[in-house]
Amino acid sequence: MSEQVPAPTEVAAEVEAAAARLRGTGPGGGSAPPAARDMYLRLESVGKTFGSVVALDGVSMDVNHGRVTCVLGDNGAGKSTLIKILSGVHQNDSGTLYVAGQPTVFGSPKDARDVGIATVFQDLATIPLMSVWRNFVLGREPVKGWGPFRRLDIAAGQEIARRELGMFGIDLRDPDQPIGTLSGGERQAVAIARAVYFGAEVVILDEPTSALGVKQSGKVLKFVRDARDRGIGVVLITHNPHHAYMVGDEFVLLKRGRMTNRWLKEEVALDELVAAMAGGAELEDLAHELGA
Amino acid sequence: MTAGTPMTAGTPATADATPGGPAGTPPTARPDERLRHQPLWRRILVRPSVSAAIAAVVVFVFFALADTTGTFTSPAGVASWMGVSASYGIMACAVSLLMISGEVDLSSGVMTGSTGLLLGILVSEFGWNFWLAFLAVLVFAVGIGFMNGMLVTWTRLPSFIVTLATMFVLMGLNSGVTLALTGQVRVGGIDEAAGYPLAQWVFGSRLDSAWAFTVAVGWWLLVIALGTWVLQRTRQGNWIYAVGGDANAARNTGVPVRRTKVSMFIVVSVAAALVGTINAVELTSVSAGQGTGFEFYYIIAAVVGGTLMTGGAGSVIGASLGALILGMTTLGIQYAGWDSTWRFTFFGLILFWAVMLNIWVRDRAGGRR
Numbered sequence: 001m002s003e004q005v006p007a008p009t010e011v012a013a014e015v016e017a018a019a020a021r022l023r024g025t026g027p028g029g030g031s032a033p034p035a036a037r038d039m040y041l042r043l044e045s046v047g048k049t050f051g052s053v054v055a056l057d058g059v060s061m062d063v064n065h066g067r068v069t070c071v072l073g074d075n076g077a078g079k080s081t082l083i084k085i086l087s088g089v090h091q092n093d094s095g096t097l098y099v100a101g102q103p104t105v106f107g108s109p110k111d112a113r114d115v116g117i118a119t120v121f122q123d124l125a126t127i128p129l130m131s132v133w134r135n136f137v138l139g140r141e142p143v144k145g146w147g148p149f150r151r152l153d154i155a156a157g158q159e160i161a162r163r164e165l166g167m168f169g170i171d172l173r174d175p176d177q178p179i180g181t182l183s184g185g186e187r188q189a190v191a192i193a194r195a196v197y198f199g200a201e202v203v204i205l206d207e208p209t210s211a212l213g214v215k216q217s218g219k220v221l222k223f224v225r226d227a228r229d230r231g232i233g234v235v236l237i238t239h240n241p242h243h244a245y246m247v248g249d250e251f252v253l254l255k256r257g258r259m260t261n262r263w264l265k266e267e268v269a270l271d272e273l274v275a276a277m278a279g280g281a282e283l284e285d286l287a288h289e290l291g292a
Numbered sequence: 293m294t295a296g297t298p299m300t301a302g303t304p305a306t307a308d309a310t311p312g313g314p315a316g317t318p319p320t321a322r323p324d325e326r327l328r329h330q331p332l333w334r335r336i337l338v339r340p341s342v343s344a345a346i347a348a349v350v351v352f353v354f355f356a357l358a359d360t361t362g363t364f365t366s367p368a369g370v371a372s373w374m375g376v377s378a379s380y381g382i383m384a385c386a387v388s389l390l391m392i393s394g395e396v397d398l399s400s401g402v403m404t405g406s407t408g409l410l411l412g413i414l415v416s417e418f419g420w421n422f423w424l425a426f427l428a429v430l431v432f433a434v435g436i437g438f439m440n441g442m443l444v445t446w447t448r449l450p451s452f453i454v455t456l457a458t459m460f461v462l463m464g465l466n467s468g469v470t471l472a473l474t475g476q477v478r479v480g481g482i483d484e485a486a487g488y489p490l491a492q493w494v495f496g497s498r499l500d501s502a503w504a505f506t507v508a509v510g511w512w513l514l515v516i517a518l519g520t521w522v523l524q525r526t527r528q529g530n531w532i533y534a535v536g537g538d539a540n541a542a543r544n545t546g547v548p549v550r551r552t553k554v555s556m557f558i559v560v561s562v563a564a565a566l567v568g569t570i571n572a573v574e575l576t577s578v579s580a581g582q583g584t585g586f587e588f589y590y591i592i593a594a595v596v597g598g599t600l601m602t603g604g605a606g607s608v609i610g611a612s613l614g615a616l617i618l619g620m621t622t623l624g625i626q627y628a629g630w631d632s633t634w635r636f637t638f639f640g641l642i643l644f645w646a647v648m649l650n651i652w653v654r655d656r657a658g659g660r661r
Contacts, residue, residue: 113546121544127537129604134530139546141527151525194545 039064039098040233041086041117041202046095048081055081058095059259061252063202068224068234070244072277073254079237082254083206086235087119088112116201120208125191128180132172133161135179136194164193167230168223185216189223202233209243221247241273242290253277341610344597344617347646351617355624364627367502377619378508379404379567381612383586384593385512385519386563388611390556391594392523394536394603395444395451397560399436399458401586406462407433407568408578409470412479415486422487429565436462437561441554463584470580480577488573496573508570512612515563519608532556536603592639593618596646617642 041063048056056078063069073079084090085097088106096103099115106112112119126135137160142153158175165172168189179187188208195203205224209217217240224234224247238244244251251268253261253276261276274290356365363369383400390397407429414425440458444451470477482488495511498504523529531552534542543549564583572578595601596617597610621638625631 119544125541125544127534127541127604129537129600130530130533134533138530138534138542141530143527151521152527152530154525 038101040100042098042101044096044098046082046085046092046097048085048090048092048094054257056085056092056254057258059252059254060095060262062250063233063235065201065231065233066228067249068228068236068247069250069252070236070238070248071252071254072238072241072244072273074239074277076256077254078257079239079254080206081257083119083204083237086112086204087117116199117204118195118198118200118202119204119206120188120191120195121206126179126187129178131176132165132179132182132190133158133175136161136164136190136197140198160197161190164197165190168193168226183216183219184212185219185223188212188220192223192227196227196230196232200232202235203227204235204237206237207239208236209238209240217243239277241270241277245270245273339598341598341607341613343650344610344613344646347596347642347649348613348617348620351620351624351642355620355628358624358628360629361627364624368504369623369627371498371504371506373619373623374509375506375619376622377616378506378512379570380586380589380593380618381512381615382508382515382567382570383560383563383590384597384611384615385515385608386560387587387590388594388597388599388606388608389519389523389532390560391591391599391601392536392603392606393532393553393556394539395553395556396455396591396601397440397557398452398455398587399440399462400455400560400564400590401583401588402459402462402466403433403436403561403564403583404568404571404586405466405578405580405582405584406436407565408572408582409466409479409568409580411569411572412482412578413470413473416479416481416484417473420485422482422485422491425485426491426569429569430562433561433565434558437558438554440561441557444557445550445553459587466582467580477580478577482572482578483576491573495570506574508574511566511570515566516608516612523608528552528555533604536600536605538604589618589639590615592643596643598650614646617646 039062043059043061045058045060046056047054047058059078059082061069061071071079071082081090085092085106088109088111091105091107097106098104104115127138130138133154134157137157142156142160143150144153144156145151161175162172170186170189170193179190182190188205192203192205208220208224212220221243224236228234228247234247236244236248249265251261251263251265251273252259253273263273270290359365364373383404387397387400410432411422411425411429414420414428415422420428436458440451440455443449443454447454467477470479483492485491493507495507497507523532531542531547534545534547535549535552539549568578568583571582593614594606594611596614597607597612599606599611618639621642622632622635625635625638
């Protein structure tokens with residue numbers, strides 16, 4: 001994929017400046033562990049409590065460009081709390097979050113967005129009645145003209161949507177069609193492609209496959225791989241170890257708010273991942289599903 | 293490799309501008325087998341404003357046939373119902389913008405009365421220059437719209453409740469203040485204000501010909517043009533559709549949801565100030581009950597024109613066609629020699645059947661979207 005994203009240097013510079021501002025130091029300052037420098041985003045035993053409830057405890061993970069980090073866990077495992085910490089909605093109250101090697105606290109979702117962390121929520125990503133291209137550029141519409149004649153650059157918007165989705169292998173029938181006419185997988189792709197186009201360094205995907213059928217899930221996993229190949233760091237939140245194993249480079253398993261396992265891809269086999277995730281009685285069912 | 297691929301009409305030529313482009317370049321030039329060609333009539337019919345236009349023609353033919361005075365289709369008659377339609381239409385455009393953004397304003401009807409009364413009181417009781425008073429009315433309208441919008445977005449109460457409250461407060465003030473200041477339920481003498489001649493030209497004049505259209509029709513066309521421009525051609529228009537379609541998704545992508553909604557409440561109030569002023573200048577007096585109940589006309593017009601009650605879809609053109617239908621009905625019934633109160637029955641029937649027609653046409657012509 002040699003097709004260039006417009007103004008990548010501007011976006012990178014902006015992200016760099018925002019990161020520097022957040023860490024409160026100029027470039028080069030600070031004394032983080034050397035390994036943290038190599039990762040764009042690192043969590044070290046991060047925890048969060050709400051009153052007496054321990055929602056998250058001792059979670060460590062690395063996220064980097066061109067890498068997929070999977071967070072696995074059943075309902076109530078603390079996945080949503082983790083997303084909210086990563087996207088700046090909540091602040092961790094133990095452990096440390098590093099951005100580009102520097103300890104960082106996101107004060108708000110805007111802080112996270114400013115350092116290039118984009119979150120794609122499953123149902124809250126697109127507006128069904130609006131056309132694909134209007135959805136794609138929403139909030140950052142290209143404009144032309146000036147003063148009272150400043151207007152949407154419709155041709156540019158349609159071209160951006162068509163080109164960017166094309167890079168994810170989606171051949172857009174008509175950029176003007178309502179996005180509600182796209183399949184669930186394609187809608188996810190629009191949200192991912194949009195985040196990538198607007199300069200995301202890290203894309204957090206919240207259960208992107210949970211509402212989809214087998215074929216559609218496969219498509220979404222392909223989009224994840226494409227994003228990774230384009231140098232994006234991906235955090236894939238899922239409860240499906242099969243999906244995670246297909247694309248993941250690192251796996252973090254959460255249970256009841258605690259991190260129970262952490263593997264790199266080469267350290268773990270699929271059976272192991274499934275077993276750790278499900279355990280005991282459910283294993284047989286899942287093995288059956290796996291065999292199919 | 294760029295040669296030989298047939299370009300379909302309208303495909304931007306930039307797609308294959310890079311020499312020896314990567315294999316991943318989307319094959320935009322190839323016609324897509326999944327995209328069934330839609331005949332022109334189908335593509336036109338699925339637009340909700342088109343079924344409103346069809347309904348408008350039906351209503352026109354009906355009242356042209358029912359006409360007993362021969363006025364309905366005469367130049368003077370057409371100018372009359374266009375004038376009535378204009379005062380509904382200016383408001384329907386603004387109300388449809390607000391409804392597309394997902395909110396409703398029940399105080400919009402009473403506001404046309406409040407603004408007219410304020411204008412009348414300032415010029416006749418306090419002796420203000422007309423234009424100074426007009427400026428004050430605009431400030432008042434922006435304030436009310438801002439208040440409605442802020443109350444809705446801060447309290448998160450349904451706009452139905454908040455603006456219903458505003459409507460009743462204003463309704464009481466309209467009567468109470470007017471009675472206290474003038475001793476009557478009517479403010480008159482607007483034509484005696486300083487600056488009135490120019491105001492009369494700007495807000496109350498008519499074409500000097502057989503087709504004696506009022507200047508209100510011109511204002512209406514201006515509002516249609518402006519509303520369509522904003523809705524279809526600006527970022528703000530994109531945001532209006534987005535916040536009405538799904539406020540959470542819009543917020544997630546960085547759209548200023550609150551600002552967009554509050555702006556639309558202000559647009560409705562300012563439109564009410566324009567209509568209130570036009571009415572006041574045309575009639576040179578305003579009654580305390582002016583505009584009461586009209587909020588529903590505006591909502592009917594918007595809905596008949598294809599605006600979704602739940603937000604996220606609609607058009608200013610459609611709302612204007614809805615207003616045209618209501619305007620034709622209001623005067624058509626009089627020309628047919630029936631009692632004018634029958635218009636309410638007609639409005640109800642039109643509302644129901646126009647919406648049914650909208651859905652039926654869309655299903656037939658477009659398939660379920």
